[in-house]
Amino acid sequence: MDLFFQQLLNGLTLGSLYALIAVGYTVVYGIVQIINFAHGEVFMIGAFGAMATWTVLFQGNTSLWVLPLMIVGAVASSVVVAVLMERIAYRPLRHAPRLAPLITAIGISVFLQEAIRLFYPGAKSALPFPRIDVVTGTALTLGPLTVRRSAIFTIGSLIVCAALLWFFINRTKLGRGMLAVSQDKDTARLMGINVDRIIAVAFGLGAALAGVAGVAQGLQNNNIDFFMGFLAGLKAFTAAVLGGIGNVMGAVLGGLVLGVVEAMAVQFIPGTFGGSPWKDVWAFALLIIVLVFRPQGLLGARVVDRA
Amino acid sequence: MTTSSSPAPRTKTAVGNPRPSPQWWLTLAGAVLLVASAFLSWCYVPALLGDLSIDAYPGGLQMLMVIVGVIAIFFLVLRSGRMPSMDTLLDSARALKALSATAAGFMVLVALVIALQAPGLANANPGLFVGIVGAALMVAGSWQMASDPLVDPITVRLPSWVEILVIVVMMTIVLFGAAFALGQEDGTVFCLFLVFLGGVVTALARGGLFSWISVIAARHRQVLMMGALAVAFLFPFTQNGSDANMSIATQVLIFATTALGLNIVVGLAGLLDLGYIAFLGAGAYVSAMMSHSAFAHIGWKPPFIVVVVIGAIVSSILGLIIGSPTLRVSGDYLAIVTLAFGEIFRLTVNNLDGNNGPRLTNGPNGIPGIPDLEIGSFNFGDTHTILGIPLGRFANYYFLMLVVAAFIIMVFTRLNSSRIGRGWVAIREDEKAAEAMGVNTFGLKLFAFAGGAFLAGMAGTIKAHQDVSVTPDQYIFLESAFLLAAIVLGGMGSVAGVLVGATVLKLLPEKLRFVADYRLLIFGLLLVVMMRFRPEGLVPSQRRALEFHADDEDLADRIEEVHLEIAAEPDPAEAKA
Numbered sequence: 002m003d004l005f006f007q008q009l010l011n012g013l014t015l016g017s018l019y020a021l022i023a024v025g026y027t028v029v030y031g032i033v034q035i036i037n038f039a040h041g042e043v044f045m046i047g048a049f050g051a052m053a054t055w056t057v058l059f060q061g062n063t064s065l066w067v068l069p070l071m072i073v074g075a076v077a078s079s080v081v082v083a084v085l086m087e088r089i090a091y092r093p094l095r096h097a098p099r100l101a102p103l104i105t106a107i108g109i110s111v112f113l114q115e116a117i118r119l120f121y122p123g124a125k126s127a128l129p130f131p132r133i134d135v136v137t138g139t140a141l142t143l144g145p146l147t148v149r150r151s152a153i154f155t156i157g158s159l160i161v162c163a164a165l166l167w168f169f170i171n172r173t174k175l176g177r178g179m180l181a182v183s184q185d186k187d188t189a190r191l192m193g194i195n196v197d198r199i200i201a202v203a204f205g206l207g208a209a210l211a212g213v214a215g216v217a218q219g220l221q222n223n224n225i226d227f228f229m230g231f232l233a234g235l236k237a238f239t240a241a242v243l244g245g246i247g248n249v250m251g252a253v254l255g256g257l258v259l260g261v262v263e264a265m266a267v268q269f270i271p272g273t274f275g276g277s278p279w280k281d282v283w284a285f286a287l288l289i290i291v292l293v294f295r296p297q298g299l300l301g302a303r304v305v306d307r308a
Numbered sequence: 309m310t311t312s313s314s315p316a317p318r319t320k321t322a323v324g325n326p327r328p329s330p331q332w333w334l335t336l337a338g339a340v341l342l343v344a345s346a347f348l349s350w351c352y353v354p355a356l357l358g359d360l361s362i363d364a365y366p367g368g369l370q371m372l373m374v375i376v377g378v379i380a381i382f383f384l385v386l387r388s389g390r391m392p393s394m395d396t397l398l399d400s401a402r403a404l405k406a407l408s409a410t411a412a413g414f415m416v417l418v419a420l421v422i423a424l425q426a427p428g429l430a431n432a433n434p435g436l437f438v439g440i441v442g443a444a445l446m447v448a449g450s451w452q453m454a455s456d457p458l459v460d461p462i463t464v465r466l467p468s469w470v471e472i473l474v475i476v477v478m479m480t481i482v483l484f485g486a487a488f489a490l491g492q493e494d495g496t497v498f499c500l501f502l503v504f505l506g507g508v509v510t511a512l513a514r515g516g517l518f519s520w521i522s523v524i525a526a527r528h529r530q531v532l533m534m535g536a537l538a539v540a541f542l543f544p545f546t547q548n549g550s551d552a553n554m555s556i557a558t559q560v561l562i563f564a565t566t567a568l569g570l571n572i573v574v575g576l577a578g579l580l581d582l583g584y585i586a587f588l589g590a591g592a593y594v595s596a597m598m599s600h601s602a603f604a605h606i607g608w609k610p611p612f613i614v615v616v617v618i619g620a621i622v623s624s625i626l627g628l629i630i631g632s633p634t635l636r637v638s639g640d641y642l643a644i645v646t647l648a649f650g651e652i653f654r655l656t657v658n659n660l661d662g663n664n665g666p667r668l669t670n671g672p673n674g675i676p677g678i679p680d681l682e683i684g685s686f687n688f689g690d691t692h693t694i695l696g697i698p699l700g701r702f703a704n705y706y707f708l709m710l711v712v713a714a715f716i717i718m719v720f721t722r723l724n725s726s727r728i729g730r731g732w733v734a735i736r737e738d739e740k741a742a743e744a745m746g747v748n749t750f751g752l753k754l755f756a757f758a759g760g761a762f763l764a765g766m767a768g769t770i771k772a773h774q775d776v777s778v779t780p781d782q783y784i785f786l787e788s789a790f791l792l793a794a795i796v797l798g799g800m801g802s803v804a805g806v807l808v809g810a811t812v813l814k815l816l817p818e819k820l821r822f823v824a825d826y827r828l829l830i831f832g833l834l835l836v837v838m839m840r841f842r843p844e845g846l847v848p849s850q851r852r853a854l855e856f857h858a859d860d861e862d863l864a865d866r867i868e869e870v871h872l873e874i875a876a877e878p879d880p881a882e883a884k885a
Contacts, residue, residue, distance in 0.1 A: 035640075036640045036644070090836050090839075090840070093840055094839060094840070097839070097843060098843075099639055099640065100574075100578075100580055101839045101843050102839075103580060103640060103643060104792065104793075104796055104835055104839050105835065105836050105839040105840075107582075107789050107792070107793075107832075107835060108831075108832045108833065108834070108835025108836040108839070109832065109836060110832070111786070111789065111828055111829075111831060111832035111835070112829060112832030112833055112836065113832075114828075114832075115826075115828045115829035115832060116829060119825065119826065119829060231785070235647070235648075235651070238644065239648075242641075242644075278655075278658075278659045279655070279659060281651070281655055282652050282655050282656065282659075285648040285649075285651055285652050285655075286648075286652065288644070288645075288648045289633065289645050289648050289649070292633065292637050292641050292644065292645050293633045293636050293637055293645070294636075296636070296637065296641060
């Protein structure tokens with residue numbers, strides 16, 4: 002039973018990471034109905050942004066107060082990249098056939114990965130992420146459970162971000178604008194909402210959370226590399242679909258469920274097809290099953306015609 | 309189309325009036341100077357850019373300027389009104405402008421290369437400056453030329469043999485152009501050649517040659533196909549036994565063949581498949597596991613033709629499995645499902661190493677040491693000599709792939725104009741409407757997946773032997789993206805487009821080694837830019853182009869006309885017979 006709770010905790014940690022990224026997919030989808038396939042790369046940019054901030058400003062400093070500044074660096078870089086990407090690549094394609102934005106997204110994805118690989122010093126192989134006092138270090142023991150400090154950071158940041166997100170969407174003018182645009186773009190425009198701005202905000206919002214996730218991933222994994230966004234992005238997309246794409250709280254739930262399922266699959270699927278070599282296979286199988294049998298997701302969000 | 313900078317555009321009556329203007333003379337002088345410069349020395353340093361240092365013997369690069377000059381003179385002759393029937397077809401002014409720009413750009417680039425690498429412009433010889441002056445005169449002369457009014461090429465009929473001759477000449481140029489381009493070892497020379505090629509193609513396109521040729525090509529489809537096949541078949545004979553270029557050519561052909569299979573799924577049926585490389589992989593793995601490699605763990609070693617069939621069938625069964633969600637899933641979601649399947653394939657072959665599942669694929673190390681094919685007594689690894697020309701290992705595989713490619717192109721074009729192809733297009737345009745019209749949408753979509761997978765599986769069985777080894781990391785998502793990019797770049801749903809796209813994507817990185825590191829960066833950027841500015845691709849099928857430019861009524865009318873004309877008139881050759 003201890004094993005079960007340990008895996009549950011591991012799953013929730015992993016799931017928090019997925020959830021933070023998944024929000025970006027879902028917010029953008031809810032508003033412009035495109036799958037921003039390059040969102041995984043925004044997450045990767047966030048991690049590198051945090052590291053760049055640390056290397057440039059606080060090289061060698063491991064105090065806790067550095068962490069918030071690193072998060073600011075991560076969020077700033079990922080938001081800038083996401084907003085630019087929307088402005089330059091996606092906005093001109095808003096009325097193009099469906100295939101066009103998806104291919105553009107693949108292009109952006111490859112471009113961002115390569116840009117980091119080629120132009121970030123030393124990024125051709127994995128880079129060690131900075132250690133921060135208190136947040137990294139020896140794991141805590143809680144009864145029979147081993148709790149890594151970075152896990153607490155990850156789960157904590159999901160809770161904080163989810164609360165802020167809820168507040169932003171439901172209580173601020175911009176957030177309400179987003180709701181209005183996601184329901185009916187034309188009417189929203191007639192009501193005096195600047196739709197272009199709302200779309201940019203949606204990209205930025207998702208990117209901000211992805212930036213936080215980038216920091217969490219760096220602390221958790223000790224290493225970051227230019228390719229980390231691909232798999233994480235794909236998993237997060239699975240999470241977004243699982244929760245019902247377009248539904249923000251669904252994405253959070255979907256992320257947690259996916260994380261737990263993955264952790265449990267590693268531990269409890271018997272035989273040679275269990276264990277970590279196959280965990281990604283099970284995650285993708287889950288993605289396919291959900292897409293085929295319940296494309297509206299767990300929370301049954303908007304009914305999507307194309308899905 | 310006929311925007312002219314001069315206030316009074318020439319009318320048709322003026323065409324027959326050969327009184328050349330000063331501009332005409334200026335441009336002619338420029339073109340003649342350009343040609344003359346090629347026979348002078350450009351540079352003291354013989355080691356640079358091939359050899360440009362010999363008088364009266366044009367080196368490879370100088371020959372390119374001779375070609376530009378001659379084409380310019382041809383257009384100038386047209387412009388003087390000596391060949392009225394051609395003049396109405398081609399817009400000499402626009403072509404001359406583009407040619408002049410090409411010549412000028414080319415000469416400036418050569419001067420730059422000499423200045424940087426010789427080093428210093430002091431090493432330049434008078435010939436270079438004669439060429440630059442010539443190019444400048446051409447630019448000055450053609451700058452203000454007014455465009456001619458053109459007639460639609462569809463309404464012009466030349467004698468059948470002339471049209472066929474044009475196709476044959478075009479094919480010959482393609483053959484020697486390809487052999488010349490592949491023969492360039494030096495990256496700088498290759499880049500300059502690309503500048504030349506791009507410039508001349510632009511010039512001819514702006515001159516209206518290609519719209520005319522596309523009409524001819526539509527009239528003489530058979531001749532065109534046979535010509536293209538002949539060129540592809542003759543290509544190894546131009547290489548004189550060198551395997552370096554044949555290896556590239558074979559890779560291009562495998563890539564193009566796979567892309568053609570994907571084009572059925574994406575281009576015709578409009579189903580975005582992001583895991584297509586898995587089908588190629590399935591074929592390759594089947595072939596590897598049934599080969600005589602020491603790491604092949606299947607005991608049964610059937611003859612290769614059986615392996616091809618098994619590989620293709622296994623692959624198409626995978627296609628059926630991947631296609632089955634299309635019953636419920638479409639659009640972006642389908643793309644993600646296929647992506648997930650592709651990843652599952654890669655992870656599975658990566659895991660089946662005996663520790664994490666049955667021992668089949670040898671895990672991350674893959675299956676190395678696959679022996680060369682041997683069909684009958686013909687061993688593909690040996691060098692065979694035909695007509696005194698040695699044909700190496702890659703040339704053998706090249707011929708085999710050519711047969712497969714021809715088969716796939718035939719399947720593709722036949723399907724495209726069949727009831728099935730029409731059904732696919734209907735599904736792509738509007739699935740609900742197609743279903744309402746009685747199209748079996750699910751069956752056809754499934755068939756697209758299975759058929760596309762079958763073709764890729766076939767190509768895969770050969771690829772395994774050609775590559776000598778199969779490993780999981782040959783079949784990553786990026787490869788699927790590359791295939792998709794080839795289709796997007798070339799033009800969805802068109803055979804010629806896919807061939808062009810595949811060639812560009814495989815050939816450029818091979819030849820531009822010095823940008824090899826930036827290859828993917830450029831590739832990503834290219835996808836974004838293409839989607840933004842030319843979503844229909846370089847050589848689009850016209851129906852597809854219309855989809856992306858729905859409000860272009862001229863284009864719509866033209867396409868309708870072409871279709872009506874070609875449908876209504878019997879082929880003149882048939883009519884005579």
